[in-house]
Each structure stands twice: as structure tokens, then as C-alpha cells.
Amino acid sequence: MIGALLVGACGTTSSVTAGSKGSAAGEKIDNLKIIVPAEPGGGWDQTGRAMQRAVDTAALAGNTQVQNIGGSGGTVGLAKLAQEKEPDTLMVTGLVMVGAIETNKSETTLADTTPIARLTEEPLVVVVPAESPYKTIDDLIEAVQQKGRGVSITGGSAGGADHILAGMMLKDAGVGADKLNYIPYSGGGESLAALLGNKVDAGISGVAEYADQVKAGKLRALAVSGAAASPELPKIKTLSDQGVDVTLTNWRGVIAPGDIDQQKAAQLTRLVDDMHGSGGWKKALKTNSWEDAYLSGKEFSGYLAAETTSVQGTLRDIGLTK
Incomplete structure (x- = not known):
């Protein structure tokens, strides 16, 4: 069952190493874009804007903007991310997108992105x-x-x-x-x-x-x-x-363009690690009743691969895909 994979939140981890350019040198991202692959008002939008406030409050980037690109369970935004030319870009993702990729037969998948971190579950x-x-x-x-x-x-x-x-x-x-x-x-x-x-x-x-x-x-x-x-x-x-034998929690996280290099991936991961530890993000967790499910770097990459396999099987089991 999907729920079994979703409830095991882990402690903070990171793929950033001491020699990573930018993160180790304290180099700040000048302009950070956060893509919300949904219309305003939903959970992804709340997550993206909470990230923006936390990043700005902690001065982790020079300027942070949120862009909404709605449609097809996030797969419209996912296709846009695959064409993104600005490397300092993060996109909100989650269980919804994993399923929508399958049901919409999306040509762009999460394998075409750079996993950064899982943030919350609820x-x-x-x-x-x-x-x-x-x-x-x-x-x-x-x-x-x-x-x-x-x-x-x-x-x-x-x-x-x-x-x-x-x-x-x-x-x-x-x-x-x-x-x-x-x-x-x-x-x-x-x-x-x-x-x-x-x-x-x-x-x-x-x-x-x-x-x-x-x-x-x-x-x-x-x-x-x-x-x-x-x-x-x-x-x-x-x-x-x-008496309904079903348990399911919804997770949300962030990914980056798939063609960024390791140094840029490390810098973005470090930024999100720092955001996760900030007072602004802790306030957002409490305000929105989000459960902290933080996992970053290679650990998140492994989780995402396993989650994709699990969701594919569940969608077949309940008749949403063949």
C-alpha cells in the first residue's frame, strides 16, 4: 500500500559536501524562481509561497519569485521545467504529480529532473x-x-x-x-x-x-x-x-531542472536545507499543520524512485491505469 512508503519521515540529510562550489563558499543565489505547477489556492501553491516567505525572511536568496503553471496534475509545469533555461529554479512536486505522470501518459517524467528534497506530508x-x-x-x-x-x-x-x-x-x-x-x-x-x-x-x-x-x-x-x-x-x-482499511498520506517536495550540474544541484540543496532549518519554515509547518518529512539529496532521489514504482502498481490495482 502506498501509505506504508509515505509515513516513514527521516531526519535532515544532504548531498552537499564540504567542497561544493557555492554552498561551501557561502555564495548566494541572486534570483530564485519557484514554480508551482498548479493554480493558486491549493496545497502546492501554499507550499511554494511558504517557501518564498521562509527564503526571503532568512535572506537565503537575493530575490524569490513564485510562478503558477497549472494543468494536468502538474505535468504542464513539469514539461515547462524540462525546458527551463534558468538553473536557479525549484518546482514544487509530490504524490499528485507522480500519479498524474502515469494517468496522463506524460512524456516528461521525474527522471528528467533533479530531485532536491521532500518537505512535508499530511x-x-x-x-x-x-x-x-x-x-x-x-x-x-x-x-x-x-x-x-x-x-x-x-x-x-x-x-x-x-x-x-x-x-x-x-x-x-x-x-x-x-x-x-x-x-x-x-x-x-x-x-x-x-x-x-x-x-x-x-x-x-x-x-x-x-x-x-x-x-x-x-x-x-x-x-x-x-x-x-x-x-x-x-x-x-x-x-x-x-472500518475502511486504507491509510494514505500526501507528500510534497521540490525538484530542479534535470540539466543542471552537480555544483548547482548542491547549491540548491543547501539552500533548501537552510530554509528547512529556518524559523520561517518551522512557523509555516505549524500554521498549516504540515508534518515535517524532510529528506534531501541522494536519500530523496532513492525515495522518489521507490515511490514512483509503488504508485505505478497502486494505480493499476485500483483501475486508474493498465
Whole structure:
């Protein structure tokens, strides 16, 4: 199961060596670009802008800009990264992109990039509009069993973490993937608008993206997908505690263009290492209820390769790819 690979957060590591040009010499990046491969308002956007604030506050770069390039689960942005001529560029990535590469049959893959670091992980939450007749996760799954595609579930891009969780829940209940009516959006803000407008029956996203609306009483949370309750929504039980044998957490990280040299990769890794240790980033973790899952350098490269293999198998198992 994917969740088994996602929960083992490790301590800070780095591929930067004492002889790395730039990092060892204290050379600062003048202009850092952070590409967010999604529209504003979602988890990737929150991550990219939290990075920008932390980098700026700690004065780790001369100037930091965020660029949003949405579409197709991040694969539009991924293709742009492959053509990026500016080496001082980082792009937010994560489980969503790993899945979208497979479901969208993207010509550009993560093998065409330079892995830099895994940053965070967080559980997902399954919600319904406040007026929904579905009071429990069992109610929602039973409705899909009976109505099939008559029940709509929204979330992030096709093949991403939200889509994977929907498929895993139905598979656990013995419901075929053909009954899943999943409506993808490229940003969390769009899926939230669909839920609040009662245009869909249910939604799945990271806890941080829906928590405020749950607390405000505009959405009803049915379950979270982690191994334990989320501190952000402590009263909401996990799927496993409610008899659904599924555990899944969503990770996010950063990658760089694939054609940069080792010295530039080391310099970017050092910058992200320093950002991770900054007070601004620690504040962002607390504010967004993100779990620190930091892993950088060669260790992240190995993790990413194993994660890609795991996701490919899971997508086949739940019928999202062949």
C-alpha cells in the first residue's frame, strides 16, 4: 500500500559536501524562481509561497519569485521545467504529480529532473457539503455502491493523491473503479468552490485545504486518511478507525531542472536545507499543520524512485491505469 512508503519521515540529510562550489563558499543565489505547477489556492501553491516567505525572511536568496503553471496534475509545469533555461529554479512536486505522470501518459517524467528534497506530508480528509444527507463515510461509500457514477467526488488532478484515495476506498469496499465519478480540478480553490456551491456530492483534499470550512460548519468531514487523527481536525476519526482499511498520506517536495550540474544541484540543496532549518519554515509547518518529512539529496532521489514504482502498481490495482 502506498501509505506504508509515505509515513516513514527521516531526519535532515544532504548531498552537499564540504567542497561544493557555492554552498561551501557561502555564495548566494541572486534570483530564485519557484514554480508551482498548479493554480493558486491549493496545497502546492501554499507550499511554494511558504517557501518564498521562509527564503526571503532568512535572506537565503537575493530575490524569490513564485510562478503558477497549472494543468494536468502538474505535468504542464513539469514539461515547462524540462525546458527551463534558468538553473536557479525549484518546482514544487509530490504524490499528485507522480500519479498524474502515469494517468496522463506524460512524456516528461521525474527522471528528467533533479530531485532536491521532500518537505512535508499530511493526511487527506473526505468531506461533504454541510447539507449533505451523507453523515458517515459508510453512507458515502454505500451511496456509490448503489448509485455508481450518480455520486460525484471532487478533488485534485486526475491520478493524484485525492483520486488515488477515492479509488482505494472503493476497492476496499469491493466497488469497481468503473463506478467512480471523480471530477478533477487543478487547484484546491476550485474543488472547494464546487463543494460550497453544492455542485458535487463529496470532496477529498489535504486537511489544511478544507479545515477552515469544516470548522466554519460549511463542510462536514467524514474521515481523515492518516494513521492517526489530524491535530487540525482532532475529532474526525481515521478511515481505518471506521472500518475502511486504507491509510494514505500526501507528500510534497521540490525538484530542479534535470540539466543542471552537480555544483548547482548542491547549491540548491543547501539552500533548501537552510530554509528547512529556518524559523520561517518551522512557523509555516505549524500554521498549516504540515508534518515535517524532510529528506534531501541522494536519500530523496532513492525515495522518489521507490515511490514512483509503488504508485505505478497502486494505480493499476485500483483501475486508474493498465
